[in-house]
Amino acid sequence: MNNKNMLFEKDRFHIEDNGLDFFIDDDGVFYEAKDLEDTKTAKYVEIKKYCFSNHLDFRLYRFNPFDPRTITGDGSLIDINDRALNILKVENFEALNIILLRFRAVMVELTNDIDTGDDEGFGQWLLTDVATLIQGYINSYLFNYEDIFQDGLGLEETKPKIFALLAIYLIGSICNEDIDINRTRSVIGLSVQAMEAIYTAERLKNSFMPPEEMQKRIIAEYKKQMARKAGKAKQSPYEKAGTIAAVNQLLEERKEMLNQRGGKTSLCRMIINLIEDRVIPSPQHINVPGEKTVMKWINAFQKGQSAS
Structure with missing residues (x-):
């Protein structure tokens, strides 16, 4: 190694390398000359010098x-x-x-x-x-x-x-x-x-957020919660209970039946039976939906399929 003393007063960092006794990096860690023979240590010293000479913080290397x-x-x-x-x-x-x-x-x-x-x-x-x-x-x-x-x-x-x-x-x-x-x-x-x-x-x-900024955040969060509640209020009881989501999942799995003769009618009866057996969830306080309601769900599913 060359005998060097590299000193950068502006940032109060230094590397002292006398090639004989020790190396001190900017963290104040001492390394004896024998340690500098290690490949990893030598690479570390090289990179430290590169960072200092280019005025670059080592953590951003x-x-x-x-x-x-x-x-x-x-x-x-x-x-x-x-x-x-x-x-x-x-x-x-x-x-x-x-x-x-x-x-x-x-x-x-x-x-x-x-x-x-x-x-x-x-x-x-x-x-x-x-x-x-x-x-x-x-x-x-x-x-x-x-x-x-x-x-x-x-x-x-x-x-x-x-x-x-x-x-x-x-x-x-x-x-x-x-x-x-x-x-x-x-x-x-x-x-x-x-x-x-x-x-x-x-x-x-x-x-230490200013009171007016904190108030704005509280109001924004309140509006967000109210909008969420309003969205849920607009949902039908079957949407809230997850009935329609379960029906759509079933229709997705059995959609080939929709193209078969009498398939839609068979699916309608299957859905009603599954709701009666509580396999498909439904609102506790509402009777099992009739064929007319279930057919509306099936038609809506088909419409969504054709739109996509």
């Missing part, structure tokens, strides 16, 4: 939150990612990258201040329940939350954004899990923490 195709994991991670972006209101990848760099700078500085006697410093923070850890840091007067978003918002308004950012950070860790040698937790564990982080973000966001 393979992960672009604005492109779900880059998310390693199942659909739940994509859902968490979208919900986090909705809270963050970040315009693009570049803007989010800057915010993540500031977030890491605050976390590195804070953890180094708190754990000055711990050789592994910030590298240990992913080994615990990060949402709880972040909450503890937020409650600390040492946590410089203003440095992260630089939008002039107070702490209560910033908390949801911090946890949304944490969710993005954890998803990025999952996407880089095969090269991030700091991370010893499982992908499932990180996924759960990302989910907890976004739940916390949404709960905090709702907790």
Whole structure:
């Protein structure tokens, strides 16, 4: 390795690589020279240097939150990612990258201040329940939350954004899990923490919602429920009981009989018998429907079949 000292004061990150004794990454984790002979470790160092030289946060090395195709994991991670972006209101990848760099700078500085006697410093923070850890840091007067978003918002308004950012950070860790040698937790564990982080973000966001906005949401939900109830009220007793749905299912299974001579009449009698035997559900307080009613259902089914 070349003898280098790479220092980026703007973001307070550094890699020190003297080629002989040790390597220190921006998480404050020490690696002895013999460790750097390991292929995985060497790849990690190479990627870290690439990210720093290109002013890119390591968690975004393979992960672009604005492109779900880059998310390693199942659909739940994509859902968490979208919900986090909705809270963050970040315009693009570049803007989010800057915010993540500031977030890491605050976390590195804070953890180094708190754990000055711990050789592994910030590298240990992913080994615990990060949402709880972040909450503890937020409650600390040492946590410089203003440095992260630089939008002039107070702490209560910033908390949801911090946890949304944490969710993005954890998803990025999952996407880089095969090269991030700091991370010893499982992908499932990180996924759960990302989910907890976004739940916390949404709960905090709702907790300080302006009264007028909360009132709008309550009214909208009330209207939605009233519309749902009105829709049910318009249904006939047979629709509410599931009779017509069961009849249509039967007709779908036996629709070839509709093209046979006397088939419609046979189906009508079959349906009435099945309703009498309670095989097909029907309203308890209403008599078994007559042939005229059942024929209407059969004709409606046929009409629907021809329309499709």
